[in-house]
Each structure stands twice: as C-alpha cells, then as structure tokens.
Amino acid sequence: MRRTAWRWLALAGLAAVFMVGITLFSAQEGAVSSGLSRGVLALVEQYLPGVYRLLAATGRPEFALRKLAHFTEYAALGLCLYALARRRLAPLPALALALGMAVAFAFVDEWHQLSVPGRDGSLRDVGIDSLGALAGVLLGRAGTALRHLRG
Numbered sequence: 037m038r039r040t041a042w043r044w045l046a047l048a049g050l051a052a053v054f055m056v057g058i059t060l061f062s063a064q065e066g067a068v069s070s071g072l073s074r075g076v077l078a079l080v081e082q083y084l085p086g087v088y089r090l091l092a093a094t095g096r097p098e099f100a101l102r103k104l105a106h107f108t109e110y111a112a113l114g115l116c117l118y119a120l121a122r123r124r125l126a127p128l129p130a131l132a133l134a135l136g137m138a139v140a141f142a143f144v145d146e147w148h149q150l151s152v153p154g155r156d157g158s159l160r161d162v163g164i165d166s167l168g169a170l171a172g173v174l175l176g177r178a179g180t181a182l183r184h185l186r187g
Contacts, residue, residue: 040123044120047119047120047123048120051113051116051117051120054109054112054116055113055141057109058109058110058113058141059145062148062149062155063148063152064152064155065152065153065154066152066154066155067154069154069155073098073102074098076101077097077098077101080101091104103164106161106164106165106168107164107165107167107171108168109165110138110142110164110165110166110167110168110169110172111168111175112172113138113141113172114134114138114168114169114170114173114176115172115176116172117133117138117173118131118135118176118177119176121133121134122176127177127181130176131173131174134172134173134176135166135170135173138165138166138172138173139162139169142162142165142169145165146159146161146162
C-alpha cells in the first residue's frame, strides 16, 4: 500500500475514533456523565490548579469543563475532517465540507442525547461544537497556507 493510502487510512481512523468517542460519551446516562465530569474536575484541581482557577472563575467549573470538552473534541474532529477533505479538494471547498460534516454530526449527536436518560439535546451545545469544529478547520487551513508559503 502506498504511503498516501496509509496516511488517508490513519486520518480516517482518527476521525472515526473521535466520532465514536463523542457518541459513547453522549450515550452515558446523566448521572454517569456528571460523575465522570466531577472526577476529571478533581484531577484538574489537583494537577492543574491554574486551569481549575480559570474554570472556577466562571462560577460553574463543571459546566465550564464540559463545554471546553465539547469545543476541544470538535476542534480535533474538524481538523481531521479538513485534512481528509484536503486530500481531494482545494482548501476552501475542503473547509466547507469538513465544517458541514462536523456541524451535521453535532446536530445528530445532540438529537441522540434526547433519548438518553438524564441527558438532553441542546442547540447551545451544537453551537459550541460548531465553534470548535470551525477552530479545527481554520487550524487546518492555516497549516495549508503555511505549507504553500514555504514552497
């Protein structure tokens, strides 16, 4: 198999891992999800006190951590999807396709949460997810621009 095929498979696999991970977290019942968030927040407080102070400054550190997780996971997904799309498309169409796919996935994920006990779907979370995806695809686009500048 050619090196480019391996790269494509690796990127597709990474995007799939993010999508499956997002889906599995969304499938957790409300109490389980909150418990996980509290556990992660305790680790952040212990090992990253500066980050914890920033989260606590919001007045709702668990909520802030959860929204930061939404943003971050979709930024990673957006970057992977952009890199995949860029293998066949020019930069701007790749950006649009990757962002569209990530936003569509965010809607589906929030819709899925409507059926999970103790969870709800939220347009606010779709917005946060979409902003994360936008950050990821813009990071990918910046990388493309830098490569072109280097020659």
